[in-house]
Every structure is written in C-alpha cells, then in structure tokens.
Amino acid sequence: MQKLIIKQLGGIASVAHAVRSNREMSLRAPTASIAEVASLSGDFNALLDELEQRQTHLRFENESLTHIAEHDALTNLLNRASFERRLTAMANDAAAHDQSFAVLYLDADQFKAINDGHGHAAGDVVLQTLAVSLKACLRSGDAAGRLGGDEFAVLLGAPSDMGSADYFMDALHVQLLNPITLPTGDELLLGVSCGAAVFPVDGTSAAELLRKADKAMYREKHSRRARDPSAEGVL
Known part of the structure; x- marks a missing residue:
C-alpha cells in the first residue's frame, strides 16, 4: 500500500x-485508485482548470491590447508607429536579400471640403471606406x-517596384468606382x-x-490640378 501511495503521489508531483517548469497548464494529474490521493488529484486538476482558463483569458487580453496599441481605432489599419516599424523591417530584409519594394503615400482628395x-x-x-478599399487590394506580405x-x-x-505600385493604384481606383453614401444622404465619388x-x-x-513617396504624391496632385482643377473627386 505504501508503495502504491508513493507511486500515485509521485504522479501528481511529476x-x-x-507545470511549474514549463507553464504548461494543459497537463493534468493521473487518476488514482486510493480515495485520498484521488481527492488530492481531483482538487489539483480543478486548480489547473482555473489556471488554464485564466491564462487563456490573459493571453486574449494581451493580444487585444497589442492590437489596440498597433492599430488606428477608426480604420483598423496599422497606426503610424506600427507601419514605420513594418517598413523598417522590410527594408532590413530587402537589403539582406538584395530585393526592391515599393511604398505608396496616399490621401483623400478634397477631404477638408468634405x-x-x-x-x-x-x-x-x-476614411473608413478608403481603408476598406486599401485592404481589399493588399496581397499577402503587403501592409497598409x-x-x-x-x-x-x-x-x-x-x-x-514602380510597376507594382501602378498596378495597386489601378486596383484601388476600381474599388472606388461606386459613390459613397454619406450620413447626410449625399453621395460622394471619392x-x-x-x-x-x-x-x-x-x-x-x-x-x-x-518622404519621397509623399513628395511624389504632391507632384501628382499638383499636376492633376494644373490639367483639370475639378479633377480631385466629385462632391
């Protein structure tokens, strides 16, 4: 009997x-044939159930907080700090593999007037409509x-490359072909x-x-204004 008790207690101890060493809360103590040890094993497993639930809850909370910290609340796109970190990481990786990549800088025409x-x-x-349209054009590995x-x-x-940027903008313009209905009931072609x-x-x-992409955007904007002052969207 003593050997059996020691063996079953050893299973719980193991x-x-x-759990303590690996923080693996999914482990459970084995069942025991001795009533007192079985009771201890059951209580220990119940405690592990609670700890596992708490661990899962904390993980979800941390993931939620991380998402909030990295994303813009209105559009659910990356915020500026997160985008710049992603851009820096891409630059480091591209340099290591001798690759090129493109960055686009965009703004909504006549936004102040709207x-x-x-x-x-x-x-x-x-802004939300533009964000949804941008996401619809992203490929795996892209970010907005x-x-x-x-x-x-x-x-x-x-x-x-620049050809990829042109292709992206063509796809975005297709996304924006339909007018947006504003809360006032008015329609806007963005x-x-x-x-x-x-x-x-x-x-x-x-x-x-x-900075270079921003300057290129303003050159394109001014060029369109020079060709057609009404080219920036339709109110």
Whole structure:
C-alpha cells in the first residue's frame, strides 16, 4: 500500500513540476485508485482548470491590447508607429536579400471640403471606406497604415517596384468606382492622390522612403490640378 501511495503521489508531483517548469497548464494529474490521493488529484486538476482558463483569458487580453496599441481605432489599419516599424523591417530584409519594394503615400482628395461641408461623421465614413478599399487590394506580405488625418501609406512586400505600385493604384481606383453614401444622404465619388517610392533607389530608411513617396504624391496632385482643377473627386 505504501508503495502504491508513493507511486500515485509521485504522479501528481511529476505533473506539478512540469507545470511549474514549463507553464504548461494543459497537463493534468493521473487518476488514482486510493480515495485520498484521488481527492488530492481531483482538487489539483480543478486548480489547473482555473489556471488554464485564466491564462487563456490573459493571453486574449494581451493580444487585444497589442492590437489596440498597433492599430488606428477608426480604420483598423496599422497606426503610424506600427507601419514605420513594418517598413523598417522590410527594408532590413530587402537589403539582406538584395530585393526592391515599393511604398505608396496616399490621401483623400478634397477631404477638408468634405469635413467642412458635410461634417466630421462624413469625413469618418470617407476614411473608413478608403481603408476598406486599401485592404481589399493588399496581397499577402503587403501592409497598409493610416499615418494621420487623411494620409495613408501602403507597403508592397518584396519583390515589388514602380510597376507594382501602378498596378495597386489601378486596383484601388476600381474599388472606388461606386459613390459613397454619406450620413447626410449625399453621395460622394471619392478620389485619391498617390505617390510612390522604391527601395533602395529612392531611399533606404523608412523616413526617407515615406518622404519621397509623399513628395511624389504632391507632384501628382499638383499636376492633376494644373490639367483639370475639378479633377480631385466629385462632391
């Protein structure tokens, strides 16, 4: 009997050691034939059930907090800090593998006029619609972020180039062909301005690539204004 008690207690002790060492809350103590040891084993397993549930809850909470910290609340795209980290990581990886990739900088045409004329709720709808359209055009390995206000950026995963950027913008324009219905009931045909930069030709750092893409966007915007002052969207 003594040997049996020691053996069954040893089974519980072995699980307890593994749980403490590896934080593996899914382990359970083996069943025991001796009533007192079985009671101890049952209580220990019940405690492990509670600890496993708490661990799962904490993991979900941490994942939720991480998502909140990394994403823009309105659009659910990456926020500026997270996008720049992703861009820096891509630059490091592309440099190591001698690859190129493209970065796009975009903003919504006439956004201030939309906010002033239709209210901030309408502006939010425009930003959310643009975010959904951007996500619909992303491939595996791409990323989109809201940098602030109506400014967005897209990272086209390596290998990509200016041709990839043009292809992305063509796809985005298709996404935006249908008018947006604003909270006021008015309809808006949303236009976007875009510029692109390519690593490493236009820059090797996140800041440099975004700056070059931003400048390219404003060149494109001013060029369209010069050709047609009404080209930026339809209110």
